[in-house]
Amino acid sequence: MRGPETDPFANDLALLGDAAKGAGAIAARHFARGTKSWDKGGGLGPVTEADLAVNDYLQAKLTTARPAYGWMSEESDPLGDLARLRTEATFVIDPIDGTRAFIEGQKSFAHALAVVIDGMPVAAVVHLPLLDLTYTATRGHGAFLNGQPLRASARTDLTGARVLATRPAFEPRHWPGGVPDVERHCRPSLAWRLALVGEGAFDALITLRDSWDWDIAAAALIATEAGVRVSTRDGAPLRFNQPEARNPGVLAAPAPLHSTLLSARGLPAGTAGSPPAPTLKRSLS
Incomplete structure (x- = not known):
C-alpha cells in the first residue's frame, strides 16, 4: 500500500x-x-x-x-x-x-x-x-x-489503431504527411478519453483545439503514469497552472504511435515524455 x-x-x-x-x-x-x-x-x-x-x-x-x-x-x-x-x-x-x-x-x-x-x-x-x-x-x-x-496499449502500428478524436481533427489540412488510417471513436468527457488511453482501452487520443487545464491536468498524469506519451498537438510537453490556463491541444499515445502521429502531422518526434519530478520546498501533506 x-x-x-x-x-x-x-x-x-x-x-x-x-x-x-x-x-x-x-x-x-x-x-x-x-x-x-x-x-x-x-x-x-x-x-x-x-x-x-x-x-x-x-x-x-x-x-x-x-x-x-x-x-x-x-x-x-x-x-x-x-x-x-x-x-x-x-x-x-x-x-x-x-x-x-x-x-x-x-x-x-x-x-x-x-x-x-x-x-x-x-x-x-x-x-x-x-x-x-x-x-x-x-x-x-x-x-x-x-x-x-493501468498499462497503456502496446500497439506499434498506426494503421487500424483505435483513436479517440472528433471528426474535425482528421481534416486533411492537419495532416501533410497523410491522414492516418485509424478507427475513430469519441467519448463526451475529455478527461475520460485521456484516461481511457492510459487504460489501454484505446491506442491514442488527438485533440487539436486548445485544451483547458481543468479538462486535462488530472488525466494527463494518469495516462503518463500508465506509459503514455502525452504532449501538445505539436509534440511539446504540457504545462499547467500558467496564466492562460490552457495548452495547444493534446496528443497522447504510446511512444511509437506518438512519433508516427507527429510525423503524419509533418512535425519532428518532439521531446514530450515523463517530466522530472517537481522540486518540493516543504511537505505537502
Missing part, C-alpha cells in the same frame, strides 16, 4: 479521492431529478446547477484541508484570479467534465481533480460516479483504475 513514507503525494491523493466521491454523490442526486442549465456565453458552453453545487463542495472541502494551496476550477473565474500562480501547489479542478452529456442524461461525465506543482500534476483522480470508475495516479507511483494497475 502506498503511504506518505514512500509516496510524498499519497495524502493529497487520498484527499482528492474522498472529495471526488462526495462530488459524485452530489452530481448523482442532480442527475436523478434533473437540473437547470444555461449557456455561459462567450463560447464557453453550458453550465448547470450541478456544476456549481459540485464546485462549491470541492472548493470548500479541498481549500479547508489545504489552505496554502491555490485554486483553479472551470466554474471559479480561473483566468481572473491569478493568486494561484503564487502558491507552491494548486488544485486544478473540473467539477463536471462532460456537462453536455450530463444535460442529455448520459452517464459518461466525470469529476477531474489534480494537484499541480511547478506546472506539473503530481496527484490526480478522474471519477465517473455513475459508471463506477475511478482512475488515480501520483507522480512516479503508477496509475490505477478502481485499485488495479
Whole structure:
C-alpha cells in the first residue's frame, strides 16, 4: 500500500479521492431529478446547477484541508484570479467534465481533480460516479483504475489503431504527411478519453483545439503514469497552472504511435515524455 513514507503525494491523493466521491454523490442526486442549465456565453458552453453545487463542495472541502494551496476550477473565474500562480501547489479542478452529456442524461461525465506543482500534476483522480470508475495516479507511483494497475496499449502500428478524436481533427489540412488510417471513436468527457488511453482501452487520443487545464491536468498524469506519451498537438510537453490556463491541444499515445502521429502531422518526434519530478520546498501533506 502506498503511504506518505514512500509516496510524498499519497495524502493529497487520498484527499482528492474522498472529495471526488462526495462530488459524485452530489452530481448523482442532480442527475436523478434533473437540473437547470444555461449557456455561459462567450463560447464557453453550458453550465448547470450541478456544476456549481459540485464546485462549491470541492472548493470548500479541498481549500479547508489545504489552505496554502491555490485554486483553479472551470466554474471559479480561473483566468481572473491569478493568486494561484503564487502558491507552491494548486488544485486544478473540473467539477463536471462532460456537462453536455450530463444535460442529455448520459452517464459518461466525470469529476477531474489534480494537484499541480511547478506546472506539473503530481496527484490526480478522474471519477465517473455513475459508471463506477475511478482512475488515480501520483507522480512516479503508477496509475490505477478502481485499485488495479493501468498499462497503456502496446500497439506499434498506426494503421487500424483505435483513436479517440472528433471528426474535425482528421481534416486533411492537419495532416501533410497523410491522414492516418485509424478507427475513430469519441467519448463526451475529455478527461475520460485521456484516461481511457492510459487504460489501454484505446491506442491514442488527438485533440487539436486548445485544451483547458481543468479538462486535462488530472488525466494527463494518469495516462503518463500508465506509459503514455502525452504532449501538445505539436509534440511539446504540457504545462499547467500558467496564466492562460490552457495548452495547444493534446496528443497522447504510446511512444511509437506518438512519433508516427507527429510525423503524419509533418512535425519532428518532439521531446514530450515523463517530466522530472517537481522540486518540493516543504511537505505537502
